[in-house]
Amino acid sequence: MSGRLAITELIGRKRDGGELTSDEISGLIRAYVADEVDDAQMAAMLMAGVIRGFSTDEAVALTEALVASGDTIDLSGLAGPTVDKHSTGGVGDGTSLVVGPLLAEAGCQLAKLSGRGLGHTGGTLDKLESIPGFRVDLEPAQLREQVSTVGLAIAAATAELVPADKRLYALRDVTGTVASPALIASSVMSKKIAGGAGHVLLDVKVGDGAFLPEASSASALAQLCVSIGQRAGRRTGALVTDMSQPLGDGIGNALEIAVAIETLQGQRGGRFRELSLDLASAALQLTGEAPETARGRVEQLLDSGAALERFARFVEAQGGDPRVADDPWGVLPAAPVVRDWSPGDGWVASIACRRLGELAGQLGAGRQRQGDDVDPAVGLDLLVRVGDQASADAPAVRIHARSDAAAERVLQELPELLILTDEPVAPPPLVHDRVGVA
Amino acid sequence: MSGRLAITELIGRKRDGGELTSDEISGLIRAYVADEVDDAQMAAMLMAGVIRGFSTDEAVALTEALVASGDTIDLSGLAGPTVDKHSTGGVGDGTSLVVGPLLAEAGCQLAKLSGRGLGHTGGTLDKLESIPGFRVDLEPAQLREQVSTVGLAIAAATAELVPADKRLYALRDVTGTVASPALIASSVMSKKIAGGAGHVLLDVKVGDGAFLPEASSASALAQLCVSIGQRAGRRTGALVTDMSQPLGDGIGNALEIAVAIETLQGQRGGRFRELSLDLASAALQLTGEAPETARGRVEQLLDSGAALERFARFVEAQGGDPRVADDPWGVLPAAPVVRDWSPGDGWVASIACRRLGELAGQLGAGRQRQGDDVDPAVGLDLLVRVGDQASADAPAVRIHARSDAAAERVLQELPELLILTDEPVAPPPLVHDRVGVA
Numbered sequence: 001m002s003g004r005l006a007i008t009e010l011i012g013r014k015r016d017g018g019e020l021t022s023d024e025i026s027g028l029i030r031a032y033v034a035d036e037v038d039d040a041q042m043a044a045m046l047m048a049g050v051i052r053g054f055s056t057d058e059a060v061a062l063t064e065a066l067v068a069s070g071d072t073i074d075l076s077g078l079a080g081p082t083v084d085k086h087s088t089g090g091v092g093d094g095t096s097l098v099v100g101p102l103l104a105e106a107g108c109q110l111a112k113l114s115g116r117g118l119g120h121t122g123g124t125l126d127k128l129e130s131i132p133g134f135r136v137d138l139e140p141a142q143l144r145e146q147v148s149t150v151g152l153a154i155a156a157a158t159a160e161l162v163p164a165d166k167r168l169y170a171l172r173d174v175t176g177t178v179a180s181p182a183l184i185a186s187s188v189m190s191k192k193i194a195g196g197a198g199h200v201l202l203d204v205k206v207g208d209g210a211f212l213p214e215a216s217s218a219s220a221l222a223q224l225c226v227s228i229g230q231r232a233g234r235r236t237g238a239l240v241t242d243m244s245q246p247l248g249d250g251i252g253n254a255l256e257i258a259v260a261i262e263t264l265q266g267q268r269g270g271r272f273r274e275l276s277l278d279l280a281s282a283a284l285q286l287t288g289e290a291p292e293t294a295r296g297r298v299e300q301l302l303d304s305g306a307a308l309e310r311f312a313r314f315v316e317a318q319g320g321d322p323r324v325a326d327d328p329w330g331v332l333p334a335a336p337v338v339r340d341w342s343p344g345d346g347w348v349a350s351i352a353c354r355r356l357g358e359l360a361g362q363l364g365a366g367r368q369r370q371g372d373d374v375d376p377a378v379g380l381d382l383l384v385r386v387g388d389q390a391s392a393d394a395p396a397v398r399i400h401a402r403s404d405a406a407a408e409r410v411l412q413e414l415p416e417l418l419i420l421t422d423e424p425v426a427p428p429p430l431v432h433d434r435v436g437v438a
Numbered sequence: 439m440s441g442r443l444a445i446t447e448l449i450g451r452k453r454d455g456g457e458l459t460s461d462e463i464s465g466l467i468r469a470y471v472a473d474e475v476d477d478a479q480m481a482a483m484l485m486a487g488v489i490r491g492f493s494t495d496e497a498v499a500l501t502e503a504l505v506a507s508g509d510t511i512d513l514s515g516l517a518g519p520t521v522d523k524h525s526t527g528g529v530g531d532g533t534s535l536v537v538g539p540l541l542a543e544a545g546c547q548l549a550k551l552s553g554r555g556l557g558h559t560g561g562t563l564d565k566l567e568s569i570p571g572f573r574v575d576l577e578p579a580q581l582r583e584q585v586s587t588v589g590l591a592i593a594a595a596t597a598e599l600v601p602a603d604k605r606l607y608a609l610r611d612v613t614g615t616v617a618s619p620a621l622i623a624s625s626v627m628s629k630k631i632a633g634g635a636g637h638v639l640l641d642v643k644v645g646d647g648a649f650l651p652e653a654s655s656a657s658a659l660a661q662l663c664v665s666i667g668q669r670a671g672r673r674t675g676a677l678v679t680d681m682s683q684p685l686g687d688g689i690g691n692a693l694e695i696a697v698a699i700e701t702l703q704g705q706r707g708g709r710f711r712e713l714s715l716d717l718a719s720a721a722l723q724l725t726g727e728a729p730e731t732a733r734g735r736v737e738q739l740l741d742s743g744a745a746l747e748r749f750a751r752f753v754e755a756q757g758g759d760p761r762v763a764d765d766p767w768g769v770l771p772a773a774p775v776v777r778d779w780s781p782g783d784g785w786v787a788s789i790a791c792r793r794l795g796e797l798a799g800q801l802g803a804g805r806q807r808q809g810d811d812v813d814p815a816v817g818l819d820l821l822v823r824v825g826d827q828a829s830a831d832a833p834a835v836r837i838h839a840r841s842d843a844a845a846e847r848v849l850q851e852l853p854e855l856l857i858l859t860d861e862p863v864a865p866p867p868l869v870h871d872r873v874g875v876a
Binding site for chain 2: 007008011012015038039040041042043044045046047048050051052171173174175176177179
């Protein structure tokens, strides 16, 4: 990138629908990080790309350039296949808390760099921090050490990891340039690749509570992510899964930890358990396990209690109180106000997924902007799903609030968010598509 | 514009091909000037608009918003119709120096805010400053006073006039978002409307030496500018004219002043005189003069010497030496090195217009970037045009240089820029289109 002429030439080419070479993209990102290309020029380039589209080659080159902007984590030499699992984000979506221990118990090495919740979505780090004492700020050496002994570590990404993505993401957020498959895929995959795992399983969410509302665009994103991962030498697969309604029964930080633990305890079934097993099975397939045996193996690890025990070791290794695994509500913070609500009698026809996530956020479980504090105790329990029969005698939603007034505000809105019908309703499919895994 | 959400919503709408309301556009520009919308957000919006297009309503609203960002000049109450004339820029394009005195002599009041040359194009202010003593920094009150007494003033636009356009233009220049008819038209017309004239004549250049290479896009731009002007209550017209070759015989500051004066003296014919008369006639039509009589009237004002005398008064009013009108080369600075060049015998088939402008700039007549000094004396005389018969015995180009080395560099390149053929060639049309004038 040599000066103003070169960057305006590149912007003009993308504006007119042309393609950038790999060298041009790496030069562009280097120049951006070095402040030789400014935010306005990058925003113009991003907008041109959002409208004109980026090719798969461009997305691959962008991912490589983002990875090259910072440090990478070296997981080589660990005793077992290194695995990472990533969800594009949703409501009640704490499967990593079950999938992680399952895979560790199956002999995989999981060093997962995770994020915090934003908007209507929760974040794994926020959830884990609801366990008293739990620390997420591991140095790369600590992360590696813990993985080698416990098989599982979940930590915050450091500022040195893919710094160009952080800048680009902040820019996209304020310039209307988020909604590009190539930009989303390169952002996701750059962090997975820099994280060092040899096997990457993606859970691409689709529906009202996800960032992508349509299954076709989610499948295209999944395919693009898998292509990028494979071009970078990582065995990569993806499930495209339902987020038209919350996944787990808990929406909130401690609430979701409890759901995960009760699932590991074998006390909970339903879609959350089903998807956790499916994701763990898919990840095992990436490491070479046959599709025919993978599912049975992870079910056995869950039903035997081995994964629950692994979860307790993982919590203890990161400073948390391991008794949470045996008695979640003896350890987790509970909200002072609990209120139940039922929509009446009938079949559940629809649930406003995103809005429920936002309401949990407004109770204090989420944050409106980066840096806000979250309240670990508050949130919602969702006790029915689309296709279930609701009853006036049983709660469909349980509100966990900091105050009566906060609970009351949620109660006011719930009737619009959970719609009943007189006829039976079929539940939506849980998995829409599979890419690179059976 | 209330915060981040509103601006990203507006950007997203334009990104997806939607239209912004007049209120949204005025809010956007106000927020940009107030630094509530940053350069990156504006660059994303501009790129979305360049690709998706802006409607005429959006261009009108943008023009109004730009005008509202700063001061406007009040020309009301002057004794005669107020007129402005603007060229989109070209090579050897000093018609304002003839059109201005002609219109003043015809009873119009011309308060022209002009620019400086940049790149391959010259600027009226640079040309006038080659007259010893000439000042272009008139305060608005001085401008108005001179117009009321001399009928003509040409000055630099102040920083307070359309400041949002200055910021937008600088941003577009570095973000690949110059080439939008709506953005070009709103930039041009906002300055004309803020300049206060009730009648606006545009000369939209087309060809290799112009910013628009194609006649069809130039006609569309002319039509859009006229629509904007008329919606703002200004009687507006446009000619779309040839810039496939330099217009006047001079390319350079003093050289172009001399050509204009010799035209006013009746000593020069050709395309420069023809277009000057056509533009003045078109402007008079905007003020109500019948098309049948306008042309005859301006020819008479030129042939009588009245316009030359008006030019002398105008120069004197702005501090310049008025003797320049009688004896240009007794007053204007001359270059120390003069070299003639001929391509040989044949018909002139093509002239590399933009490159000749750049060569004059490299001799010192122009500037590569804003703020550079210019040399008033240097440049090129172009003594043939496409369709003329060139001769080995007569110069086709005369170089006015500061040094032998500078002249030599131009001589080296000229054979590639002026192409002869054995067959007669038809000259290109001078006027491609007329919008709003006969």
